[in-house]
Amino acid sequence: MIAAGRVAVNGHVITEQGLKADPLNDRIVVDGHPLRVSEKPDVVLLFHKPRLVMTTRDDPGGRRTVMDFLPRKWQNLHPVGRLDFDTSGVLLLTDDGELTHLLTHPSHGAEKVYEARVRGQVSPETVERLERGVRLDDGPTAPCRVKVLAQREKNALVQLTLREGRNRQVRRMLEAVGHAVNSLRRVSFAGVELEGLPAGEYRVLLGGEVKALRKRVEGKVKKISNATRPRSRPKPPKHRAEPKVETKATEAPEKRPAPRPKISSPPARRAAPRVERPALATRIEKKWKS
Numbered sequence: 001m002i003a004a005g006r007v008a009v010n011g012h013v014i015t016e017q018g019l020k021a022d023p024l025n026d027r028i029v030v031d032g033h034p035l036r037v038s039e040k041p042d043v044v045l046l047f048h049k050p051r052l053v054m055t056t057r058d059d060p061g062g063r064r065t066v067m068d069f070l071p072r073k074w075q076n077l078h079p080v081g082r083l084d085f086d087t088s089g090v091l092l093l094t095d096d097g098e099l100t101h102l103l104t105h106p107s108h109g110a111e112k113v114y115e116a117r118v119r120g121q122v123s124p125e126t127v128e129r130l131e132r133g134v135r136l137d138d139g140p141t142a143p144c145r146v147k148v149l150a151q152r153e154k155n156a157l158v159q160l161t162l163r164e165g166r167n168r169q170v171r172r173m174l175e176a177v178g179h180a181v182n183s184l185r186r187v188s189f190a191g192v193e194l195e196g197l198p199a200g201e202y203r204v205l206l207g208g209e210v211k212a213l214r215k216r217v218e219g220k221v222k223k224i225s226n227a228t229r230p231r232s233r234p235k236p237p238k239h240r241a242e243p244k245v246e247t248k249a250t251e252a253p254e255k256r257p258a259p260r261p262k263i264s265s266p267p268a269r270r271a272a273p274r275v276e277r278p279a280l281a282t283r284i285e286k287k288w289k290s
């Protein structure tokens with residue numbers, strides 16, 4: 001069809017095979033008829049993973065998974081990356097393989113902010129060691145930012161901002177410098193924060209939020225900003241749902257195509273949870289807030 005001169009892109013008849021066009025952005029006409037494409041928007045959910053939930057689609061051991069917290073219509077989504085069974089906090093789920101790749105591939109270095117309650121007091125020297133990088137059995141860690149948010153007699157609350165995402169990395173880093181982790185929570189992933197979303201609940205990111213998220217992670221690795229917000233607790237969402245899930249993430253796609261056109265995304269909403277929120281998770285949440 002191209003060789004026969006029957007295809008036009010943005011008003012120009014094209015004859016070159018292999019020319020790249022974006023059916024959402026470019027006007028493609030065949031035999032004078034515009035090409036129709038379905039514009040099913042990609043979905044991104046922000047889920048507040050509670051502790052004691054698997055970041056997997058299934059668990060052979062019968063433990064709850066993040067998928068248990070989502071209604072049937074979102075069962076096609078997959079978790080972006082992974083949080084440990086005993087870690088709570090920000091977990092994204094999507095059906096967008098390319099976005100998953102951007103968020104999880106080390107070359108894009110999406111920023112992740114964690115808050116860890118650790119045993120013992122954390123000294124400035126320890127902060128420095130963590131920031132410079134510590135030796136783990138799978139290699140030294142990259143430089144990161146570390147801040148002691150609160151210091152008590154027997155424990156401390158530490159914020160770590162990483163661009164890596166190795167298995168149990170935060171726990172292993174802290175253990176490597178002599179601090180066992182009592183609890184761990186991810187408060188931000190690529191700039192997406194919980195903003196008052198209760199544990200076990202989720203909301204659909206708005207089209208503009210997804211666009212901004214994509215913008216933050218595409219392109220080159222950036223320096224870790226100092227501006228990771230410590231413990232600010234933004235206003236809660238208008239509507240809340242009940243219990244929800246956690247997940248594990250997957251790596252995904254290949255190359256990065258041209259920026260997408262503006263697409264309409266579904267309205268932000270919290271769906272009704274299908275699982276009861278465990279009393280334990282509630283207690284832990286309260287503890288974090290206190």
Ligand code: URA
Pocket residue numbers: 082083084085087167168169170171172184
């Ligand atoms: N680092 C950890 O140790 N655990 C997580 O779940 C995430 C980061």
